[in-house]
Amino acid sequence: MSLGQDLAPHLPFLRRYARALTGSQAHGDAFVRATLEAIVAAPDDFPRDVDPRLGLYRTFHAIWSSANIEENVDGDDVDDTHEGIAKARLARITPLSRQALLLTAMEGFTPEDAGYLIGAEANEVDSLVAEALSEIERQTHAEVLIIEDEPIIAMDIETIVRDLGHEVVGVAVTREEAVSQALARRPGLVLADIQLADDSSGIDAVKDILAEFQVPVIFITAFPERLLTGERPEPTFLITKPFQRSTVKAAIAQALFFDTATVPAG
Incomplete structure (x- = not known):
């Protein structure tokens, strides 16, 4: 199997990591592109003594560490x-x-x-x-809207959010409910499932919300690779189902880290 075939399954997850690390789809994807370009330019330098995924992330980190993270990548405006x-x-x-x-x-x-x-x-x-x-x-501290149609999952997420010191302002199970609650409370963070109770889409709900005001969003899905192609506007923050509590905590912390609307707690 070629190196490209070995690395292909891991690229969506490197995109997830890069986006979370930079707080931007554009910047994260640019670092991933730079990583792939470096591998193509010097395939003999790729770490062969470790698992391909580990080698891929290692190469990414070499690019990340050598870059000035205060500068824009590919000239993107920030x-x-x-x-x-x-x-x-x-x-x-x-x-x-x-x-x-x-x-x-x-x-x-x-x-x-x-x-x-x-x-x-x-x-x-x-x-x-x-x-x-x-x-x-x-x-960080924020008011959080949860968009999730599975009651047990919604309760688990709500517990995690409250344990982190944030306030849950609502739990919506449909697109219509989500938009209505978001406009009523204007939360500082949205946690959204992809498939909702009435067969509506959490992605569409979030699009409706973002058309009214800007808010950081974390998507939750069992199929993350479908939203991490790098070919269109996609989530910056993504959690994979089934999730660990630590994963949700890390995603929330990182999303709020880059959010201009979040205020210091206390």
């Missing part, structure tokens, strides 16, 4: 207010901590593998993850 708030939070939590959190909680790497990717020992990764969660949870 809103000054959005960038300013992200920079202010970056001053209080190191990028390495955020990387460790996302690699373990969202991407499912072991502390050992995450350490390989970021150049740290496994015990250091554990400390970095704890530091990231503590700092981000302390910095």
Whole structure:
């Protein structure tokens, strides 16, 4: 099997990670493109002594570490207010901590593998993850709308959200309910399932909401690869079903990290 065939199944998930790390589909996808270009240009440099997925993320991290993350990738425009708030939070939590959190909680790497990717020992990764969660949870607070038609899943998400110190302003099970509740409460974060109770789409509900006001959105789906092609406007933050509580916590923390409307807690 060729290297390209080995890497293809892992590309959607690298896109997820890159988008979450940068807080932007455009910026994240640009780093993924740069990673693939580097592999094509020098295939002999690709790490062959590890699993292909690990090698792919390792190459991505080499690109990420060498880039100036304060500069735009591919000339994309970044809103000054959005960038300013992200920079202010970056001053209080190191990028390495955020990387460790996302690699373990969202991407499912072991502390050992995450350490390989970021150049740290496994015990250091554990400390970095704890530091990231503590700092981000302390910095952010939001009112959250949950769009989910499975009662048990909705209750679980609601518990996680409240445990993080956020307020749940509503739980909607249809597109119409979601839009109505969003317009009534204007939440600071939306957690949206893809398939809703009346066969309507959570994606359409979110499009309706975003047409009225801007709000960070985390999509929840059992088929993430369908929304991570890089070929059209797609979610920046995505959780895969079935999910771990730590994954939801990491996604919420990261989405709010880049949100200009979120205010410091306390």
